Amino acid sequence: MDINQVLIEYDQMFGKYSLQEIENFLTVKIKEAYEQKEYFAAVTLLNEIMGFCRDTGQKEKGIGYCEQVIQLMKELQLEKTVEYATTLLNVANAYRAFGRLEQSMKNYQYVEKIYTNQLPFGSFHYASLYNNWSLLYQEMGDFRGAEKMLQKALQVVDQYPEAIIEQATTRTNLAVTLLRISCEENDKSEEESQQIYNRAMDYLRQALDRYEKDGGQNFHYSAALSAMGDALYMKENYRESVQYYNKAMKELERHVGKTDAYRRIEQNYKDACKKSEELLNRKQFHNNMERCKAFYEQYGKNSIREQFPEYENRIAVGLVGQGSDCFGFDDVISGDHDYEIGFCMWLCKEDYEKIGNELRQAYEKLVLEHESEFYDSSNEEYQRKRKVSDSRRKGVFSIDVFYEQILGIPLDFECLKENGWKLSKEQWKQIPEQNLAVAVNGTVFRDDLGIFTAIREKIKAYYPESVWMLKLADQIHQFSQNGQYNYARMMARNDFVTAQICVAQAMKHAMSIAYILSKTYAPYYKWMRKGLEYLPVLSELGSVLDEIAVMENQASAWKGRVYHSYERNCLDSIVVSFEKIAALILSELNQQKIVNGTELFLDEYCKEIVVKAADRKEELIERIIQLEWSQFDKVKNEDGRADCQDDWNTFSLMRKSQYLAWTKELLNSYCSDLMEADRKGWNLIMEKYARMMESTSAERYAKIKDHLPERSKERIAIQEEIIKIQVEWMEAFAKKYPNMAKNARSIHSHEDTLFNTSYETYLRGELGTYSRETLILYGRFIVSVKQQGENLAYIIMNHTAKLYGYKSVEDAENKLT
Structure with a gap:
C-alpha cells in the first residue's frame, strides 16, 4: 500500500465528498492495510480516523479506534518510542474531546515522559504536546495551567520561522485562555483584567495575520475567527463580532460540515446579531463610526436608492478621512469638534459633474432631518453641531479630488489608472505618512x-520594499541618536530642556519603528500611542513608553559622573528604558531577518539596512514574477484557458524557487527583458510555450515558427550546451532524490507528448526567449555553478522544498516516501 498516495487522496476528498463517504474511504483502507499486513500504514490511518471522529463528534467510534491503535502499536513493540508517543498524543486529544479528561491527562503526562527521554527540548514535537495539553486544562477550568502550557508551546514554535500555522494556532489558544482569565478571575482589578484582555487581543491579531498570510486555508483558521468574535462580544462590539462569527462558520462548514462546533458558533452568531439589533434600536453607540454607519443603514441607503436609483451602484459610501472617529480612536473628549453624524459618498469625475450638487443637497437635508435621533439633543453642543455645511470631512466628493486632498499631492488619474492604481516610487516618498494613514x-x-476601493487597497498594500527599508533606517537612526546618544550627552551637560526634547523625539521615533515593522501607516502624532495598541508587532513598547512619560527628571543619576560615550549610565531610569526599547526593536529586526546582530546601539545597523534597500534581491524577484504572471495570464491556448493560469500560488512558488538561485546581475537583465517585451507588446511567456511546441506538437509549431524571433545557429549551439549541462544535473538529482523527482517534470524531450512537456523541452523554450545579454549572463552563471562543483537542479529544488514548508530537499524526500 502506498500510504502517501492514500493520504493525498484522503486530503483531496474534503469539499468534494460527503463526510460519510470520507469515513467509508478510511475504513476500507484500514481493512486493506490489515489484510496486506501493512501494519505501519494501519497505524497512520487509525490516527487519521481518530481525528476524523473527534472533529465530527463520533464519540463511541473514536474511542474504539483509540483502543485499537494502542493495541496494534503494543503488538508491534513500539512502546516508549517517539512514534508511540505521537500516536498517544492523538489518543489524548480524542479522549479530551470525548470528555474522558482523566484518561487524557495520563496520556499527556506519559507523552511528555517519552519525549523527555527521547528528544531534546525545542524539538517541534513539544509544541504539539503543550498546545493540546493546554486545551485539557481549559476543559478542566484551570486556565492558568493552560496558559503555562501555551507559553511553553510558543517558546518552541517561534524557533521555527516556517511553522506559521503552528505559531498562529498557539497564539489563538493562548488568546482564548487569557480571555477566560480576564473575565473569570474575580480577584483581578478592572485595570489588570483589561491588560490581560489586551494581551489576548494582541495574540489574536497576530494569529489572524499569520493564517491570512498563509492564504486562510487552514482548518484552524475558523477557531481564530471565532475567538476574535468572542473577544469582541465580551466588549459589546456586537456588530464586528457578527462578522467574525459568520466567517468562522463558513470556514468550519467548508472543512468539516455543520458539526457541534459549528452549531456553537452559530448560536454565538445569533446572540451577537440579536444584541447588535438591540443596540441599534437603543441608539447606544460605542463610537461615531457605529453611529454614522447606523445612520447610513437606516436612512442613507434608502435615500440614495429612492432619489438616485440609476447611480445607486456607482456611488461608493463609507467613512474615511481625517478625524479620530475614522481611526476608531474617538472618546468623550472627541465630541467637542468635528463629530457630527454623517458619511462620505465618492463619485467618479463624470458622475460628480452630473449629480454632485444635487446629491450634496439631498445629503445635507437628510442629516438635518434625522441627526437628532442619533445624539442627545439636550446637550449644549448639539445645536452647534447642526451646521453640517461647515464640515468638509463628510458629504459628497469626486474620487480624484478626495485622494488628492487626503494625500496632499497632485495625481494624474488617467496615468494612475493605466498603472493599475499604483503610485510611483517618487510619489511614495512625497506623501507624508500620516496622510497615507488617513487614506486607508x-x-x-x-x-x-x-474604483475608490481599488486605489485604497493599493495604498493599503504599504510602501515599496526599498522605500520601506529607507524609512526604517531613518527612524532607527533618529531613535538611536535621540534616545541612545544625545539624551545622555545633554544630561551630562545639565541641559535638561534639550534632554527632554531628546526623550520626546526618541519616544516618537520608537513608535514610528513599531508602525514601520508592522507595515502600518502611523497616524498624526497625537494618535500614535493609541494606535500602538493595535499593531501586530511591538505593541509592547507602549507600556515602556508610558513608564518613561511619567518618570521624574534623572539629574541625580548624573551627579559626579564623568561622561563616556561608550558607557551606559544604568542609574538613569530613562537610559535603561531606552535600552529595553532597543532590545525589543532589535529582537523584531532579527525575527524579520532585516539584520542579524546582538549590538543594542541600533544606529550600527542603519548602513546595513540602507544597503539592503538599494540592493534587495527579493524585491527584484517579486517584480519579475509579477511581470511574468501578467504575461502568463494573457497566453491564449487553442483549447481554452489552462487551469494553471489561475493558480498564482504554484506559479509564484515555482518561479521564485528558480530565481532565488540566480545572481542579481542576471535577475536585472531578465527583468529588463520582460519590461522591454511589455513596452513592445510582445509576450515572452507565449513565445516560450510556442517554442516548446517544436517538440510537443510539431504540426502546430510549423504554422507559427515564422512568427517567432529568429535564433542564429551559434546561439542555438550555446543554448544546447547549457541544456546538456542542466539535463545532466537533473538526471543526477532524480537518481539521488527519486521521490522529489517524481513530482517534477519528466526529464528528456523524447518523453514529450501533447499533454506532457519535459524539463529539457521547457528549458529549451525558456532559453530561447532570453535576450542576447541575458543568455550570455545565464551561460556564465551555469559555468560558475559547474566550476564550484554544485548542482543547480538541487539548489532550485531545495528552494522549492523550503517554500513548501520542508526544511530541505532531504527533509522533503524523507517525508514523501
Missing part, C-alpha cells in the same frame, strides 16, 4: 464600482 482608515460601507 475608516470603513467603506459599499463600493460596487470598485
Whole structure:
C-alpha cells in the first residue's frame, strides 16, 4: 500500500465528498492495510480516523479506534518510542474531546515522559504536546495551567520561522485562555483584567495575520475567527463580532460540515446579531463610526436608492478621512469638534459633474432631518453641531479630488489608472505618512464600482520594499541618536530642556519603528500611542513608553559622573528604558531577518539596512514574477484557458524557487527583458510555450515558427550546451532524490507528448526567449555553478522544498516516501 498516495487522496476528498463517504474511504483502507499486513500504514490511518471522529463528534467510534491503535502499536513493540508517543498524543486529544479528561491527562503526562527521554527540548514535537495539553486544562477550568502550557508551546514554535500555522494556532489558544482569565478571575482589578484582555487581543491579531498570510486555508483558521468574535462580544462590539462569527462558520462548514462546533458558533452568531439589533434600536453607540454607519443603514441607503436609483451602484459610501472617529480612536473628549453624524459618498469625475450638487443637497437635508435621533439633543453642543455645511470631512466628493486632498499631492488619474492604481516610487516618498494613514482608515460601507476601493487597497498594500527599508533606517537612526546618544550627552551637560526634547523625539521615533515593522501607516502624532495598541508587532513598547512619560527628571543619576560615550549610565531610569526599547526593536529586526546582530546601539545597523534597500534581491524577484504572471495570464491556448493560469500560488512558488538561485546581475537583465517585451507588446511567456511546441506538437509549431524571433545557429549551439549541462544535473538529482523527482517534470524531450512537456523541452523554450545579454549572463552563471562543483537542479529544488514548508530537499524526500 502506498500510504502517501492514500493520504493525498484522503486530503483531496474534503469539499468534494460527503463526510460519510470520507469515513467509508478510511475504513476500507484500514481493512486493506490489515489484510496486506501493512501494519505501519494501519497505524497512520487509525490516527487519521481518530481525528476524523473527534472533529465530527463520533464519540463511541473514536474511542474504539483509540483502543485499537494502542493495541496494534503494543503488538508491534513500539512502546516508549517517539512514534508511540505521537500516536498517544492523538489518543489524548480524542479522549479530551470525548470528555474522558482523566484518561487524557495520563496520556499527556506519559507523552511528555517519552519525549523527555527521547528528544531534546525545542524539538517541534513539544509544541504539539503543550498546545493540546493546554486545551485539557481549559476543559478542566484551570486556565492558568493552560496558559503555562501555551507559553511553553510558543517558546518552541517561534524557533521555527516556517511553522506559521503552528505559531498562529498557539497564539489563538493562548488568546482564548487569557480571555477566560480576564473575565473569570474575580480577584483581578478592572485595570489588570483589561491588560490581560489586551494581551489576548494582541495574540489574536497576530494569529489572524499569520493564517491570512498563509492564504486562510487552514482548518484552524475558523477557531481564530471565532475567538476574535468572542473577544469582541465580551466588549459589546456586537456588530464586528457578527462578522467574525459568520466567517468562522463558513470556514468550519467548508472543512468539516455543520458539526457541534459549528452549531456553537452559530448560536454565538445569533446572540451577537440579536444584541447588535438591540443596540441599534437603543441608539447606544460605542463610537461615531457605529453611529454614522447606523445612520447610513437606516436612512442613507434608502435615500440614495429612492432619489438616485440609476447611480445607486456607482456611488461608493463609507467613512474615511481625517478625524479620530475614522481611526476608531474617538472618546468623550472627541465630541467637542468635528463629530457630527454623517458619511462620505465618492463619485467618479463624470458622475460628480452630473449629480454632485444635487446629491450634496439631498445629503445635507437628510442629516438635518434625522441627526437628532442619533445624539442627545439636550446637550449644549448639539445645536452647534447642526451646521453640517461647515464640515468638509463628510458629504459628497469626486474620487480624484478626495485622494488628492487626503494625500496632499497632485495625481494624474488617467496615468494612475493605466498603472493599475499604483503610485510611483517618487510619489511614495512625497506623501507624508500620516496622510497615507488617513487614506486607508475608516470603513467603506459599499463600493460596487470598485474604483475608490481599488486605489485604497493599493495604498493599503504599504510602501515599496526599498522605500520601506529607507524609512526604517531613518527612524532607527533618529531613535538611536535621540534616545541612545544625545539624551545622555545633554544630561551630562545639565541641559535638561534639550534632554527632554531628546526623550520626546526618541519616544516618537520608537513608535514610528513599531508602525514601520508592522507595515502600518502611523497616524498624526497625537494618535500614535493609541494606535500602538493595535499593531501586530511591538505593541509592547507602549507600556515602556508610558513608564518613561511619567518618570521624574534623572539629574541625580548624573551627579559626579564623568561622561563616556561608550558607557551606559544604568542609574538613569530613562537610559535603561531606552535600552529595553532597543532590545525589543532589535529582537523584531532579527525575527524579520532585516539584520542579524546582538549590538543594542541600533544606529550600527542603519548602513546595513540602507544597503539592503538599494540592493534587495527579493524585491527584484517579486517584480519579475509579477511581470511574468501578467504575461502568463494573457497566453491564449487553442483549447481554452489552462487551469494553471489561475493558480498564482504554484506559479509564484515555482518561479521564485528558480530565481532565488540566480545572481542579481542576471535577475536585472531578465527583468529588463520582460519590461522591454511589455513596452513592445510582445509576450515572452507565449513565445516560450510556442517554442516548446517544436517538440510537443510539431504540426502546430510549423504554422507559427515564422512568427517567432529568429535564433542564429551559434546561439542555438550555446543554448544546447547549457541544456546538456542542466539535463545532466537533473538526471543526477532524480537518481539521488527519486521521490522529489517524481513530482517534477519528466526529464528528456523524447518523453514529450501533447499533454506532457519535459524539463529539457521547457528549458529549451525558456532559453530561447532570453535576450542576447541575458543568455550570455545565464551561460556564465551555469559555468560558475559547474566550476564550484554544485548542482543547480538541487539548489532550485531545495528552494522549492523550503517554500513548501520542508526544511530541505532531504527533509522533503524523507517525508514523501
